[in-house]
Amino acid sequence: MxxxxxxEFLELCAFEPEEITEILPQWIKAADHFGxxxxxxRFAAExxxxxxxxIQYQGIRKMIGAYIRELIELSKAREYKEKGAKIVxxxxxxxxxxxxxxxxxxxxxxxxxxxxALLVTVLNSFFHKANPYLECAEEHGFTYxxxxxALNKTRIAARWENVIPAPDVIWSWGFNCDxxxxxxxxxxxxxxxxxxxxISRLPHDTNFGEAxxxxxxxxxxxxxxxxxxxxxxxxxxxxxxxxxxxxxxxxDSNRYAFKNGxxxxxxxxxxxxxxxxSDIVHFQQPLGIPFNTGLKYLxxxxxxxxxxVRAAIKEGKGVVPKGAPKVAFYGVPVAVPWVDRxxxxxxxxxxxxxxxxxxxxxxTPLRHSEPYMATAEQWLRMPMGMNMRSEADTxxxxxxxxxxxxxxxxxFDFDRWLGAQQxxxxxxxxxxxxxxHYYIEGDWWEDRDYSPEALRTRIESISQILKLxxxxxx
Amino acid sequence: xxxxxxxxxEAAKKRPVQLKEAKKQGKKxxxxxxxxxxxxxxxxxxxxxxxxxxxxxxxxxxxVLEYMLRFMNPLARSMAGYxxxxxxxxxxxxxxxxxxxxxxHVGRVTELLEFLKLPVHKVGVPPDWKKEFTFEYYxxxxxxxxxxxxxxxxxxIAGENFKKYIGxxxxxxxxLRKIDALRKKDNPPLGEYEFIRLxxxxxxxxxxxxxxxxxxLYEKLRDAPGKFLSDAxxxxxxxxxxxxxxxxxxxxxxxxxxxVIVTEMLDEGIRPFKWELETEGDLLRNYAETMYLxxxxxxxxxxxxxxxFAFMKELIRDYRVDGVLWYQLCFDEIYDMECTCLTKWLxxxxxxxxxxxxxxxxxREAMGPLKTRIESFLDSIKGRK
Numbered sequence: 001m002x003x004x005x006x007x008e009f010l011e012l013c014a015f016e017p018e019e020i021t022e023i024l025p026q027w028i029k030a031a032d033h034f035g036x037x038x039x040x041x042r043f044a045a046e047x048x049x050x051x052x053x054x055i056q057y058q059g060i061r062k063m064i065g066a067y068i069r070e071l072i073e074l075s076k077a078r079e080y081k082e083k084g085a086k087i088v089x090x091x092x093x094x095x096x097x098x099x100x101x102x103x104x105x106x107x108x109x110x111x112x113x114x115x116x117a118l119l120v121t122v123l124n125s126f127f128h129k130a131n132p133y134l135e136c137a138e139e140h141g142f143t144y145x146x147x148x149x150a151l152n153k154t155r156i157a158a159r160w161e162n163v164i165p166a167p168d169v170i171w172s173w174g175f176n177c178d179x180x181x182x183x184x185x186x187x188x189x190x191x192x193x194x195x196x197x198x199i200s201r202l203p204h205d206t207n208f209g210e211a212x213x214x215x216x217x218x219x220x221x222x223x224x225x226x227x228x229x230x231x232x233x234x235x236x237x238x239x240x241x242x243x244x245x246x247x248x249x250x251x252d253s254n255r256y257a258f259k260n261g262x263x264x265x266x267x268x269x270x271x272x273x274x275x276x277x278s279d280i281v282h283f284q285q286p287l288g289i290p291f292n293t294g295l296k297y298l299x300x301x302x303x304x305x306x307x308x309v310r311a312a313i314k315e316g317k318g319v320v321p322k323g324a325p326k327v328a329f330y331g332v333p334v335a336v337p338w339v340d341r342x343x344x345x346x347x348x349x350x351x352x353x354x355x356x357x358x359x360x361x362x363x364t365p366l367r368h369s370e371p372y373m374a375t376a377e378q379w380l381r382m383p384m385g386m387n388m389r390s391e392a393d394t395x396x397x398x399x400x401x402x403x404x405x406x407x408x409x410x411x412f413d414f415d416r417w418l419g420a421q422q423x424x425x426x427x428x429x430x431x432x433x434x435x436x437h438y439y440i441e442g443d444w445w446e447d448r449d450y451s452p453e454a455l456r457t458r459i460e461s462i463s464q465i466l467k468l469x470x471x472x473x474x
Numbered sequence: 475x476x477x478x479x480x481x482x483x484e485a486a487k488k489r490p491v492q493l494k495e496a497k498k499q500g501k502k503x504x505x506x507x508x509x510x511x512x513x514x515x516x517x518x519x520x521x522x523x524x525x526x527x528x529x530x531x532x533x534x535x536x537x538v539l540e541y542m543l544r545f546m547n548p549l550a551r552s553m554a555g556y557x558x559x560x561x562x563x564x565x566x567x568x569x570x571x572x573x574x575x576x577x578x579h580v581g582r583v584t585e586l587l588e589f590l591k592l593p594v595h596k597v598g599v600p601p602d603w604k605k606e607f608t609f610e611y612y613x614x615x616x617x618x619x620x621x622x623x624x625x626x627x628x629x630x631i632a633g634e635n636f637k638k639y640i641g642x643x644x645x646x647x648x649x650l651r652k653i654d655a656l657r658k659k660d661n662p663p664l665g666e667y668e669f670i671r672l673x674x675x676x677x678x679x680x681x682x683x684x685x686x687x688x689x690x691l692y693e694k695l696r697d698a699p700g701k702f703l704s705d706a707x708x709x710x711x712x713x714x715x716x717x718x719x720x721x722x723x724x725x726x727x728x729x730x731x732x733x734v735i736v737t738e739m740l741d742e743g744i745r746p747f748k749w750e751l752e753t754e755g756d757l758l759r760n761y762a763e764t765m766y767l768x769x770x771x772x773x774x775x776x777x778x779x780x781x782x783f784a785f786m787k788e789l790i791r792d793y794r795v796d797g798v799l800w801y802q803l804c805f806d807e808i809y810d811m812e813c814t815c816l817t818k819w820l821x822x823x824x825x826x827x828x829x830x831x832x833x834x835x836x837x838r839e840a841m842g843p844l845k846t847r848i849e850s851f852l853d854s855i856k857g858r859k
Contacts, residue, residue, distance in 0.1 A: 388589075420582035
């Protein structure tokens with residue numbers, strides 16, 4: 001029998017031949033469930049993925065496969081619910097150790113997901129088709145003109161269209177932005193009384209340059225928020241999380257983070273650069289988004305990618321010519337992969353993303369050993385958990401470590417927290433490192449307002465300047 | 475009424491000059507934002523407070539764009555914008571700028587003030603207000619502010635002095651409550667254009683003077699005739715704020731179109747005058763409890779919108795409101811979300827709602843469409859009446 005495009009797609013994603021037979025019907029059903037047509041699958045398999053992702057590496061194909069497995073898993077959320085599993089959602093940015101711990105505790109009796117982050121990432125990164133979700137939310141009152149976040153739009157639309165079930169509880173993290181947690185109130189007020197949420201918030205009240213993680217009352221407050229959130233979730237779901245579960249979850253996170261660190265290090269030191277910056281972000285995202293399928297498939301993918309990248313470096317193979325300028329990003333826009341490609345087409349290599357890379361301090365031992373305090377302390381060491389001056393300090397350190405030729409800021413124009421500080425941070429970092437910073441207004445999740453046509457001139461001129469600079473230095 | 479308004483207006487205008495004089499005499503000048511910061515405590519320390527809530531002009535929000543995302547609301551951007559344009563007489567002489575950290579707009583613009591090397595102190599206000607420990611966080615945050623002000627001024631914030639200024643606040647609030655109640659009349663003697671300015675003057679003027687003038691004004695207004703047509707549409711205005719200087723919309727509605735804004739549900743730039751502050755016991759705790767737990771939660775608190783709508787329904791009933799004007803600062807995303815819920819809920823009540831978004835752009839070109847929208851809204855209400 002001739003292969004159909006769904007099967008070819010799974011092959012592209014490096015599914016093993018023996019599992020394709022089993023997974024194919026699930027994949028066809030899941031694709032249909034989320035609004036992907038046969039044409040969309042064909043477009044992804046034949047055009048979008050080969051053009052934008054480094055599928056010369058089996059590891060990258062497996063990484064895409066891991067996301068597809070998780071999408072299939074999300075399509076089964078309702079079945080899980082009907083069978084009695086507790087559905088626990090969340091939003092980014094979050095502390096996800098507790099979600100992994102829930103899985104250790106509840107196994108198949110608990111289903112964890114950050115549905116919006118997964119949907120936008122998969123639909124736009126691999127199919128360029130998140131727009132129907134965004135438009136659906138806009139049609140139902142989440143206005144287009146106000147520059148709301150694509151993730152929140154997707155969460156609203158996914159529930160409105162009934163492609164995801166109401167959870168038993170969603171942990172609504174508001175340590176950074178306001179709109180994320182408020183979206184859960186919006187859903188509950190507007191159309192789904194069953195949309196039950198637990199909220200954790202943190203005011204932005206540390207002073208310029210104060211180390212958030214060193215302020216004991218702040219660490220204590222975050223620890224109380226985590227403890228309170230977990231307690232409420234335990235009461236709602238009946239899932240008990242022990243210290244042992246937390247410890248195992250933390251070990252998983254640390255192991256996976258270490259592998260990510262290795263990959264970033266390999267990439268930023270290599271010349272020519274062997275891998276795209278957005279590939280890296282795809283590996284980094286599961287540090288902040290729990291997969292119900294766990295880390296198994298992602299770890300297989302990253303292990304293989306590391307091996308393949310090492311071989312490519314040894315052979316002198318790269319995705320840009322040797323000597324090409326390297327740019328670090330505040331965050332390489334993972335769901336808008338043509339940005340990475342456009343830089344590369346102009347002879348410039350996007351490499352490290354500051355927002356997802358650990359700072360040096362994050363790799364040093366914590367002051368606190370009590371699990372909640374330690375988790376809180378670790379959160380406050382994350383760049384996005386800090387005040388702007390301290391975040392800029394972590395960026396300066398990453399610039400010194402990775403030595404990019406320039407830094408690209410922007411692509412967070414929808415985010416009143418992670419987008420609002422970037423112009424100021426750029427001024428600080430540029431002054432202290434001498435490395436030029438360029439700001440591009442854009443969106444990390446979607447490209448309706450910032451199309452390739454709109455950004456091409458800006459990207460081309462930045463690339464031109466960097467190449468001339470590199471030539472003059474040579 | 476006009477005479478008292480003029481006196482208050484003149485006193486408010488003179489305030490920056492008085493602050494300069496006070497500073498020369500060794501007093502500290504402390505700016506603050508919003509109702510989560512007790513100005514009474516600043517007065518009690520012998521310093522001079524000044525509310526930072528100016529808006530209504532398009533240039534200051536534009537002035538921050540070199541440093542700031544353009545999708546921040548224009549009131550927050552104005553906090554730094556006036557200063558960057560050299561149009562803010564108070565910020566350069568301020569010894570401290572105290573900002574309530576309620577949301578990202580204020581949070582990041584406060585960081586811009588720090589970036590500009592201005593002396594800033596932040597008060598944390600966790601929006602998840604239904605938990606005991608979040609209230610304690612806010613209360614602790616106020617205590618830290620108290621210590622900071624005491625260090626800055628060298629004066630202890632003594633109970634009696636604090637109580638004196640709480641007393642003035644209660645007098646101001648009582649007078650505002652009485653004046654506000656006059657708006658329940660069939661034909662009120664004042665509208666929002668006056669009422670919001672009274673609020674602003676009460677922040678800007680010395681409190682004893684403000685209390686006296688408001689009490690005097692009430693006596694003058696209590697039996698005064700109405701200033702509107704007897705069947706004028708009665709409007710409720712809601713949103714984040716009518717900032718100091720942002721008067722075009724209420725003025726237009728009341729003076730050009732003959733409607734009357736009889737009540738409001740605003741989070742900033744207005745006193746929470748419906749609530750009395752306790753004057754016995756721990757005054758700071760009393761203040762914190764009133765602002766955080768007792769008064770209507772601001773839009774950013776969570777959960778809040780159903781409770782806010784219940785409050786709005788009371789206003790609609792008590793003030794016999796014919797329609798709601800949602801006055802939204804552009805790119806103020808959380809207010810935008812609440813508006814969608816309100817649209818649904820008010821629709822179920824069959825009460826008209828007009829959503830107006832402002833970027834503080836009131837040029838002749840911008841006024842045309844604005845006037846058309848207001849006119850159509852009011853016409854539809856008149857038709858229903």
